[in-house]
Amino acid sequence: MNRPAMQTPALTVDIIIRYPNDEIVLIRRANDPFKNQWAIPGGFVDIGETVEQAAVREAKEETGLEVQLDRLVGVYSDPNRDPRGHTVSVVFLARPTGGTLQADTDAADTRRTADWRSLELAFDHAKILADALG
Numbered sequence: 001m002n003r004p005a006m007q008t009p010a011l012t013v014d015i016i017i018r019y020p021n022d023e024i025v026l027i028r029r030a031n032d033p034f035k036n037q038w039a040i041p042g043g044f045v046d047i048g049e050t051v052e053q054a055a056v057r058e059a060k061e062e063t064g065l066e067v068q069l070d071r072l073v074g075v076y077s078d079p080n081r082d083p084r085g086h087t088v089s090v091v092f093l094a095r096p097t098g099g100t101l102q103a104d105t106d107a108a109d110t111r112r113t114a115d116w117r118s119l120e121l122a123f124d125h126a127k128i129l130a131d132a133l134g
Contacts, residue, residue, distance in 0.1 A: 009086040013055040014042035027107035034122035051090045066098035073132040
């Protein structure tokens, strides 16, 4: 059966890595869009990978941390959430289980903070954090 070519949104994951003292991990983006702005770690899901596997991989690649996914926060699909094009993000709340916090791949820097509300965050990450953490 021949199907017409379809265009679909890109699938991404974002990971809120939370410590017991309510600090979260943020990365400073090394690339556009939002270069040098703070964001929660995340990235694109690879072909053949579950969203859960992608979340664990992206957390490790961007922050150096191994994580345990605790729960699904939600799915964010506003067509305008990413200036590169329509992306849909599956967002997880996770806790660190190992590794050392350090910037890697697409991150220029990392930080732990409980004061995320005072920062200008990339994409729709302020909304995502407000939904997850109140």
